[in-house]
Amino acid sequence: MITELEKDQVIEIGSRNRAGYLVEQAGYTLGLAKQDGEALEELLPNGYLNEVTKAAGKVSEAYKDRTLSAEESKDAAEEVNRLFRRAKVWRRAIVNRASRAGRMGKKIPDDLLKIGNPKTVPAVVSLLEQMVKLAEANSASLHGANLESMIEEGRTLAKNIKAIDAEQEVRRLKNLPDAVKQFHYEKGLLFIGVKVINEAGRELHAGSPTDAAKYNLSILYRNTGKKKEETAST
DSSP, rough: OOOOOOHHHHHHHHHOOHHHHHHHHHHHHHHHHHHTTTHHHSSTTTTTHHHHHHHHHHHHHHHTOOOOOOOOOOOOOOHHHHHHHHHHHHHHHHHHHHHHHHHOOOOOOOGGOOOOOSSSHHHHHHHHHHHHHHHHHHHOOOSSTHHHHHHHHHHHHHHHHTTSOOHHHHHHHHSSHHHHHHHHHHHHHHHHHHHEEEEEEHHTTTHHHHHHHSSTTTTTTTTTTTTHHHHHHH
């Protein structure tokens, strides 16, 4: 089993990722995993790599269906993805600034030292709003230029993401034809599987940043303008 997440959650994840890029990314990641062999496999459930390989095959085959590929192009939530990635970059930046202040002896709230990994629109908005408030409250301790504009960027991101009607998105996904939902589900499984392998690879090479950095999503996100950012956080 690739994941124990609910099917609706997997479908939502899959709807945000392009099949062609996913398959290409999976090929790269599985190739790395093969090179690392048993050492990597031992960090994963039995047969996990085979399951992800099968998932890649299913997505690749389904993508040949022009009806499904057309639906994907129409329904992919590109704007959601873009905002989510920007929000993650912003959180990383503010956490780095807060961590720096903490090392210099300032008292920084723990919640301003954690990037977090929210998956839904409400969760991302909540985390951004909390971090913005904490950054404002502790601004005197956060040394560095452009803090006000950084805080304003976080506030704007929260506002823009909040404008996305999460319930409407859920309804949209539920009303899709069964074949399209299954397509998104298979993509979601593949995305999760690739992420899990990446995390195992980074654990395996924890002592070698260069080797660990090879386990990234740069192929999947190559056209987003966020290659460097995603590579650093995957």
